[in-house]
Amino acid sequence: MKKVDYNIEYAHISTDQPRFSLEQKKSIRITKEIIKKFKKQKKTYTLTVLVDDYLPSYSCLDIGHFLLKLRENGLFPDYIAYEHRLTSTAELILEMIPKEKKAIRKIEKEVSHSKDVIFFIPPHKKFDEIGLTETYFLNYEARYDTSILMVAWYLFRLGVIDIPDVFRRTASIKSKPFVGKKILNILPEKHKREKEKQVKDLLKATNFSSKIKNIEYKFF
Numbered sequence: 001m002k003k004v005d006y007n008i009e010y011a012h013i014s015t016d017q018p019r020f021s022l023e024q025k026k027s028i029r030i031t032k033e034i035i036k037k038f039k040k041q042k043k044t045y046t047l048t049v050l051v052d053d054y055l056p057s058y059s060c061l062d063i064g065h066f067l068l069k070l071r072e073n074g075l076f077p078d079y080i081a082y083e084h085r086l087t088s089t090a091e092l093i094l095e096m097i098p099k100e101k102k103a104i105r106k107i108e109k110e111v112s113h114s115k116d117v118i119f120f121i122p123p124h125k126k127f128d129e130i131g132l133t134e135t136y137f138l139n140y141e142a143r144y145d146t147s148i149l150m151v152a153w154y155l156f157r158l159g160v161i162d163i164p165d166v167f168r169r170t171a172s173i174k175s176k177p178f179v180g181k182k183i184l185n186i187l188p189e190k191h192k193r194e195k196e197k198q199v200k201d202l203l204k205a206t207n208f209s210s211k212i213k214n215i216e217y218k219f220f
Contacts, residue, residue, distance in 0.1 A: 004044040006216075007157040007180030008034070011049050011070060011077075012187060016056035020069040026220050027186050028075045034184070034218065046176040047077040048167070050153065054083040055146065067170065078176050081167035086149040089156075089163045093148050096206040147198040151206075154199070157183045158211055182214045189219045 010031040011024045031047070038045055049070070053059065063080075070076050155161045159179035169175060187196075196217065203212055 001159055001179060002177040003159065003179045003181050004046045004177050005181055006038065006043060006045040007048055007178065007183045008045050008186065009048050009050055009157075009183070010075070010186040012052070013049070013061065013066060014052040014056050015059035015061040018060040020066060023188055024069070025073065027188075028070070028073050030218055030220055031075055031186055034186070044176070046079065046178060046180065047075065048079045048081060048157070048178070049077045050081050050083060052083045054087070054149065077170055079167045079169055079178055081153075083146075083149060083153075085166045086152045086156075086163060087144055089152040089161060090144045090148050092161065093151050093155075093202075093206070096208070097202070098205065101205045145198075147195060147202055150195070150199045151202045154183060154203070154215055155208060155211065158214055160208055160211065182216060184216045184218065186218045186220070192217070192219045 008031060010027045012027070013024060035045065051061070051063070067076070067080070152161065152163060156163045156166065157178070157180060167178065185196075200212060203209055203215075
């Protein structure tokens, strides 16, 4: 399998975000600076945008216009991917977690209805300390927590697992390999405190904990 040195994710956007915002512009500026350094170091890279179409309850994003704005700002992606398509691999990720590192608690939603919710037990906590706000795998509405989808996304970009139909190639003139020896996530600072820590905890619980060293971040 051909690989580039880095698979770079940048300009993250949600389908309920109607405008190309300052957040995307900052991401592009930082990515350009990193690419400049990579070129001097003769490192290869591919550019990927992940669209969050999983959590938003509605969509007002014009993908065509969004891609046009990326082009106008001088950084067109090689690939664009959609988060909801990562759910096809969520069960596979769940199966990677040893039994002793997850637990099931029955949640009473109504008097006559109950459901089982799967919890991940981070290394720094005990099961008794896990609350309803920490449903790392399945939340109260029986949807996958984004942390497990990000584990799938990172392992996919590293070529560890295969997920069909997640991305499509854009109209780049010269195609590049999708998989990277390392991945670089250029994300707003708000992702740093909680979500990315959860992703690392989940990865540590799988047989692919060694891949953490291949995951890099640039927060802004």
